[in-house]
Amino acid sequence: MNKNHKILEVKNLTQYFGPPSNPIKAVDGISFHIYEGETLGLVGESGCGKSTTGRSIIGLYNITDGEVIFKGQNVHQIKSKKEKKRLKREMQMIFQDPYASLNPRMTAGEIIGEGFDIHGLYKNKQERQEKIISLLEAVGLNREHMMRYPHEFSGGQRQRIGIARALSLDPSFIIADEPISALDVSIQAQVVNLLKELQEERNLTYLFIAHDLSMVKYISDRIAVMYRGKIVELGEAEEIYHHPIHPYTKSLLSAVPLPDPILERRRKRIPYVHEETPDTAAMHEPVPGHFVYGTEEQVRKWVQQAQR
Template identity: 80%
Template sequence: MANKILEVKGLKQYFGTKKAPIKAIDGISFDVYEGETLGLVGESGCGKSTTGRSIIRLYDITEGQIFFKGKNVTEYKSRKDLLQFNREMQMIFQDPYASLNPRMTAGEVIAEAYDIHGLYKNKKERQDKIGSLLESVGLNREHANRYAHEFSGGQRQRIGIARALSLDPSFIIADEPISALDVSIQAQVVNLLKELQKERKLTYLFIAHDLSMVKYISDRIAVMYRGKIVELGEADEIYNNPIHPYTKSLLSAVPQPNPVYERKRVRIPYKHEEVKEDGKVIEAKPGHFVYGTDEQVGRWVSS
């Protein structure tokens, strides 16, 4: 088995006041292995994006530990440690319209990381690096001199991907990178991410709510609901043999490009079921984990 590159243990991220906290993430634990893609899915507001932002240290976490390549990054305080961490882990943001500075050219957007980290001070070397990055994401070197408003949505997201690759990271958090794009462009961007992963030996945490796309790109899938990971396992296993009622409900809502199937498709409504204090993560099948009590998981498995 591949080495663990990321370990998340008991991660909590609360907002608001101590008396009435909003539990965006409520004690989740999972691992990501080198070279794989872990898909993180769930409805809007379940805590997916907050998980990604907490892992990359955009938020100071409330509780828990995050180990990256064996080091506890939650203990990093110095600028030097954080800069080194950010060279290894980068993020692709959801909205390509909002995540690019409209006053900067594409080349300046990518080069900003070099200014922060003191890299490629030679002008020609820097231009060559920016040009090769743009070409690697399907754009031209000439695009370096254009501003964000001169690009389409898909092209802007490609610039966002190039920016994420600028420091040669080993781990990328893709926070719903295709949700703001047209369907035809979504497939192109996902295929690009798969190619880049193979070429650069990247590991992804792929956050999305489009279950069909997540299955296509992910090796394993974690299903999130109300700040908890309620089910985790191999992608095919989660799709073919879901156990948690919430996962079954999500999968029943996925449309299929088959009119005969669509006419007969029955959606499964989800009725929220509280998990008591003795709730825990249970390995229902080898490599297939479900959150609940022993009684609940036993009932869900047999249903």
């Protein structure tokens, strides 16, 4: 990870849906950055806006307000078609549902090679095929799988095809939108190991979106916790886990089931009572590198509670 180089900067990203008079505030003015080669985990419960954040960054939605700066360029201000296409190749996405994210009428080879058709790459048939096979092998599949249809694969294999597709255009930044939550436990570990290997080999940067805190903790360098469209806490993975400050993070952590009956029998869930944050609320940094969203007073109170 290169702490000097921010590959992505998100400033005051805002994404509203519905009528402007009474919008649904899916993402409500969030700011963060990701360093090159890093994995930033974005966790939160369903409806908190974490998937919307990913989709807004990659440009699937027209954002309401804010800036997304990727490698020094404001993504939403690019006008020229050529630049837009170049950007598409740099930034890719892995989707949650390995059943829904592959076109059932296309073979694995066609799915992985789709980006080549769109960008007019590898027009030579031989070359194209070799590239597809090398991608299949990179994700632990082989050439025999090329002519197969998605429904013939198991969930884990399908997600590998989705990963190969995301890698096909040699991106530097990948948004992984809950890439493992639809998979079985044993397959989750396979896919997470694969993502880590690929990151090392190809110097990839990940935005890893998930609701499974234990996996996020394992794969991420830093973690951002999202709640109701806002990032409420952000910091180093270990720090967030061992010294959470925001009561919502604490509640979330206390709810993770552990694979141990004795611990489970004595687990105490900490319920979270929603606290309104007035307009004066902002990001505070009570511990270096550890950010918490709230009013000054709230943050002081939470830090005290956390220290106890």
